[in-house]
Amino acid sequence: MAKTIQQVLGYVYLTSLVEEIKTGIPNMVPDEFYSTKDQCVADAVRHVRVAGTRQTARQSLYGAPPRRVAMKGLSEQDIKLLHFFEELPLPLREFLSLRDYDNYNVQQLGMQEVTRQALQFKTRFDNGRIGAMTSVLANGKIWYDVDGNLLPSSSSAVLTIDFGIPANNLNQLNSIIGASWATASTNIVTDIIEIKDVALSTTGYSLEGGYALHGKLISQYFSLNTSMKEFLYRNPAYNQKFIDTGEIPDGVMGLRWRRMSGSFYNDSTDTKQTFFGDDTITFCPPVDRSWWTFMEGSYPVPTTYSQIMASVEAAAASFDFKYGMFSYAYPIPAPPTACLVYGDTMLPWLKVPEAVFIADVTP
Numbered sequence: 001m002a003k004t005i006q007q008v009l010g011y012v013y014l015t016s017l018v019e020e021i022k023t024g025i026p027n028m029v030p031d032e033f034y035s036t037k038d039q040c041v042a043d044a045v046r047h048v049r050v051a052g053t054r055q056t057a058r059q060s061l062y063g064a065p066p067r068r069v070a071m072k073g074l075s076e077q078d079i080k081l082l083h084f085f086e087e088l089p090l091p092l093r094e095f096l097s098l099r100d101y102d103n104y105n106v107q108q109l110g111m112q113e114v115t116r117q118a119l120q121f122k123t124r125f126d127n128g129r130i131g132a133m134t135s136v137l138a139n140g141k142i143w144y145d146v147d148g149n150l151l152p153s154s155s156s157a158v159l160t161i162d163f164g165i166p167a168n169n170l171n172q173l174n175s176i177i178g179a180s181w182a183t184a185s186t187n188i189v190t191d192i193i194e195i196k197d198v199a200l201s202t203t204g205y206s207l208e209g210g211y212a213l214h215g216k217l218i219s220q221y222f223s224l225n226t227s228m229k230e231f232l233y234r235n236p237a238y239n240q241k242f243i244d245t246g247e248i249p250d251g252v253m254g255l256r257w258r259r260m261s262g263s264f265y266n267d268s269t270d271t272k273q274t275f276f277g278d279d280t281i282t283f284c285p286p287v288d289r290s291w292w293t294f295m296e297g298s299y300p301v302p303t304t305y306s307q308i309m310a311s312v313e314a315a316a317a318s319f320d321f322k323y324g325m326f327s328y329a330y331p332i333p334a335p336p337t338a339c340l341v342y343g344d345t346m347l348p349w350l351k352v353p354e355a356v357f358i359a360d361v362t363p
Contacts, residue, residue: 023119023120023123024123024126024127025127025130025131025263025264025265025266026130026262026263026264027130028134028258028259028260028262028263029130029133029134029137029213029263030211030256030258030287032287033133033137033287033292033294033348034129034133034294035294036287036288036289036292036293036294037293037294037295037296038289038293038294038295038296039295039296039297039298039323039324040081040295040296040297040298041297041298041321042297042298042299042345043080043081043083043297043345044078044079044080044081044297045078045079045081045295046076046077046078046079079295079347079349080347081295081296081297081345081346081347082132082142082161082344082345082346082347083297083299083343083344083345084125084128084148084342084343084344084345085341085342085343086121086124086125086341086342086343087339087340087341088117088118088121088339088340088341088342089332089337089338089339089340090114090117090337090338090339090340091335091336091337114338117340118340121340121342122327122342124342125325125342125343125344127265128150128344129325129344129346130265131150131265131275132150132346132347132348133294133348134260134263134275134276135150135275136163136348136350137213137260137282137284137356138213138260138263138275138276138277138280138282138358139275139358140162140163140164140165140170140350140353140356140358141154141160141161141162141163142160142161143157143159143160143161144157144158144159145157145158145268146158147268149267149268150265150267151267152267152273152274152275161347163350163353164353165350165353165354165356165358166353166354169202169353169354169356169357169358170357170358170359171358171359171360171363172359172360172363173195173198173357173359174198176191176194176195176198176359177191177359177360177361177363178363179363180361180362180363181218181221181225181279181361181362182217182221182224182279182361182362184224184225184226185226186225186227187227188221188222188225188227188228189227189228189231189253190227192253192255193253195207195283195357195359196208196254198357199283199285199355199357202354202355203291203352203354203355205285205290205291205352205355206285207254207255207283207284207285208254208255208286209254209255209256209285209286210255210256210283210284210285210286210287211255211256211257211258211282211283211284211286211287212248212253212255212256212257212258212281212282212283213258213260213276213281213282213284214248214257214258214259214260214276214280214281214282215259215260215261215276215277215278215279215280215281216259216261216276216278217278217279218248218259218279218281218361219242219246219247219248219259221361222242222248223242231252231253232252235252237249238251238252247259255283260275260276261274261276261278263275263276277360279360279361279362280358280359280360280361281358281359281361282356282357282358282359283356283357283358283359284355284356284357285355290351290352291350291351291352291355292349292350292351292352293349293351294346294347294348294349295346295347295348295349296323296324296345296346297323297324297345297346297347298321298322298323298345299321299322299326299343299345300319300320300321301319301320301321301322301326301327301328302318302319302328302330303318303319303320303328304318305330305331323345324344324345324346325342325343325344325346326342326343326344327340327341327342327343328341329341
């Protein structure tokens, strides 16, 4: 086939690497849920639970003997953390002839590609944290299949982490939501006030200043609802921001509103899976260690590469315990390969499941 002089002597101008699909999944969970953190040795922790009293002191006749009372005791709960552990082999021999992404120079040991692969690999673990955290707040549960893949529901699950949110705190919240919020005449304002009252009477953890993490259609229901439109109309600052952005402003009904409809991940078949239903709202108190924490466990990570040690003590000293996410690499001489290992030991821990309400507002 004939070639033009341009095809023979010319060259194609190379741009920098183009990322066709952006690495990572959206992290729409407020930062406080990650930064409220505790650490433990290995992957297990035990905590002591106590139920506070809400009874009042009993009236007695002046001068009479004191009335005897029995205080509530303590209970213990054992918690097991999630553990993630994966290895990525990097065939360095195949990387030796790779060119730079933006010119025709050969990469030194293929380091651009090694760096790219390592970044992609680490992002899987970032995604793992985001997925587990978002699933807890959307469902009160996390599901994994037999191969350790995160699932959007209990279907095919072999591991279910159920934080025990009571039935009265789910769906219609024990009939608090008696009519659909999609109906203009439903009194949404009264429903939210009642949810706040029930939160106080159930656990004492107030929802004031807490979060309302919600699905896609909640803003639309607010814009069409008679009681909520009246509330917004009488609060010009909220009303104007709602008109400008279409988002429910922080402070409405004393809550911080976050639309979570953009939360998703790709499953093991690379199919998009969403977390929050269109009609879902998760109400939770201001983030505080008393009811919530992000737990990080520890794992032994090798700090030197040697298959022979002079003693057991030397072998033990070659490991360091890292909390939360960790990584290390080791070489394989033949064929020349570097194996990159990443891991993570963690759990988004909902300590007081009764403090959280996950509502479906369209019964």
